[in-house]
Amino acid sequence: MAAIVPVLFFVLLAFGAPIFVVLGLTASLGFSLNGLSLVPFAQKVIDQLNSPMLLSIPFFVMAATYMEKGGIAHALVEMAGAWLGWLRGSLGIVAIVACVIFAAICGSSVATCIAMGTILIPAMTARGYDRPFALGLIGASGTLGILIPPSLPLILYAVIADESVPRLFLAGVVPGLLVALVFAGWVVFRAHRRGLPKGDPLTIDNVVGKTVHALPALSIPLIIAVGIYGGYVTVSEAAAMSAGVALLVSLGYYRTIAMRDVIPVTAQAVGSAAVITIIVAVALAFGHWITESGVPAAMVRVIGDAGLQSWQFLLLINLVMFIMGMFLEVASILLITLPILLPVLPALGIDPIHFAIILTINMEIAMITPPVGLNLFVLTGISGAQISETIRGVSPFVVLLIIMLLLITFVPQLSLWLPTTVYG
16 A cells, blocks of 8 residues: 555656645655554644744745846846956856856845846847857856855755754855856856957946945845854844845835835745745655655665765765756755655765755756756746757756766865854
């Protein structure tokens, strides 16, 4: 009878059922077949949902939505262009820098992709960049939204694994900047090979003017960083402050949204956050059933009997994650696999903070790999391009991300140095 549970799981996935339905029905059936009451299980889920860290998710989603609609993204792009316009292929580098700064506020790959793509893809094609390259660059750079803090997947990881959010955020900084640097190197190479144009020359007046105009936008990541890492506010308080400041800056300074837009924009953000919360609730239930079923303990025994070393295990997990990323979206992969994988880490001596960054980079790759890479469809929608163009454009960046994944997998200090330095 127990075999019915995994069969139901894969059948529901194959028919495209929403992930919360897949996890919820699977967990309910599993508990029923094991003769366990659903009442204590429901109480456990409610207790775990009562988490200050989860409260930060709707506020970060609100901040991202206000930034996308409120002119903040445009100000960041203009500032980056003023500083970097003198470089050949400067608009491509501007796209990466702007995505890094935007990611440091919103924590969402899709929001970063939409905001930057709407502005930069038309600008890049007008400057002579071929459209597949522009699509690929924005799609890949947009994935930095889930690696550079604050990151919504890292918050989910913290909730499930009971890890420190500030440590996880700091662990993503160095890998995120390294990925951005590798992308920039590829853009410079392409720019010189294809003779792509330079932008506006570097002038003091332009740099000062655009930077001053962008200062209110730059105040948002500053509030997050100083508040969290300085110990002045919790993660949820910093998220609420970032949403409040983003709204005030959009209304009072950039003025691209009016008071009448606040309720619809907020409703959109709350709706997105509610979807995430429902998925997390049923995922906690699924994780509880996985633990009760003995699957993690059995997996630890299998790995021990097989004599797998930590590097072999990580290489295997990267391969599995790559395949899963082709068919499932980010939250689904994390919430399905973590209850099984987390108990294995201590036996292999793998730091859970390092493992979180490995998973997150895998999720970056998942965002831009067909057939279900979410950024591919977002870019296709906002640009009017064919999906084949977008896939062709992201292909070199998928290769670059795989190279960086292997580097960060087997050099743990790239992830662990900063949180260890700051917190010991």
